[in-house]
Amino acid sequence: MPQDYDVTRQVWEGKVPVEFVLAAHECTIIDAPKPYYAMLPRISYFPLALERAYKYFMSAVDESEVNKDDVWLEYDGYPLKWHYPVGVLFDLHKTDDVLPWQITVHLKKFPEDDIIRCAGRDALESMFMQSLKEADQLKHRGEIVNTMQKRDHKQLWNGLVNDRFDQFWLVNKKLMENSGSNTFHFVPMRLYKTDKPYRQVLVKPMNEAAERTTLAEACRIFDPGFDSSSSRVVSHGVEVPLDTPVIWLAENLAYPDNFVHISILSS
Template sequence: MDFRDFEHKAPLQRIWDGMIPIELQLASADAIELLASAVLPEPFQTFYLLVPRVSYFPFMCTQIKERWLDPMFSISGSRTPGNSVIKESEMWFEYRGQALKWHYPVGLLYDMLVADVVGGQPELPWGLTLHVRKFPATKLEADFIRNGSTKKVMDLAKSDQMQFLDGLETHSFEKYFAIRSIIIPSQDARPPVSARGGGTAAGRTVPKAIPLKFYMQTMSAPEENERAVTAGAARQPDMSQFHVAQFPVPLMREGSAELTTLADAFKLCYEITGQNDDAFVGNCVCLSQGICVPWETPISWLADNLFYADCFLHLVVVGV
């Protein structure tokens, strides 16, 4: 590994190491059905775990079952671990009445839903309810946007595919990064305009476009949130409040040698034009991996450093 590779890997390692502490409680209805009581036996009322931001909740289900549910059933005498009626494929998670999407990265869900995350007052640990559901299917889609085909993913050997999944499930940076480097070779900081259509620059691959998704919080809110605001409580974000927009963003500005910035990508995606476009963007904050990203950041840098495991750049936009 040369110095450039080490320098590129350092931010990825820090993003990879990002964790969210989670406090889990079993849904009362499930506890009553399984244990004939809404009160769980000591010391199983609550289960704590650290979940990687880049991971997905289905990867946590085995750990939750083996370290929390099975021992609880064994001690209570209601179920033995071998005969437990709990199936990992049927588990799902809830936050304040909202079912969490299993195919959304954990960090993305947290950035979207946790109140006051922009204001620096995040909810930690993140309190979730467990109900007693598979690996994200968006990796092929991201590869097609980035490279113009799904060849890089489809050509992965089965052993590489298994290593990629194992790297996610065991949170092994070395295993994951080795395969990620095949799918997403790092780019030069400023590829030439002639390479905009895809190809190589200084021996490195230049993507056709950057696969990204904006999750923009709309101004409307459910009635219960309006009542909470009237009562002086903080408005609680709701999944239904977010408009999801996907757009293949070019690495370079149209007809220019300048790199596409985050603000450029946002305006392209939402077709924001006119004299007040900068003011509109300036009244919003963009979050990725829990970081408030400056609007002038080049998309190429974000593409190299803040991608999630599905190879998409997930960007949460909220008003300030």
């Protein structure tokens, strides 16, 4: 099943308008700072945008009392996981149509029991590359990513960081090879629910009947109790038809880490 260039391009260009506001009780000046606005790629990660927001809000706090490692984000009472893509977090937590997405920036009292710390951009890059290598291990037993040179890995990362589709896909197309000896063994998929960690299990492109595995079948592999009548299955902000072959999802809707990220929401 060939890749659809128009779909992958539209997926890449998806954006979320975000309004960062400083937690009111952490402001040390009389007039609270105005919000910081940003258009964030769905496929990106909050730490890549947070540095600018952090610098913006520093004028409103006592710098001597702030540790950059203590910065965290919250929406509607939920601490946001920095290692989840922006689009996944939006799909999981944003239940209304009000935009921009207002997110509270906290500079203190990091919720150690709920989320892990981000040790900086290098840690994010390491996490991203590890996830990408894991995806290729599932698809090609690592045979493609392991033959790439360091500059290829860097090009993938820089393409994501700088929001450059062509730069990224010049290398990523090799990881999407699905023909001949490079056909996918498994489809890299992660399924999310709002109040639970994501789940990841082995999903084959073809089922036991030698037919293409559908999204509905994959959801039941992840959750045998999956009920399509009471659930919406969403990726990139779009409800995905349950009869969609998972191989098509892998070729067209995968995030830059090469995983298909699916959110299961109550209908």
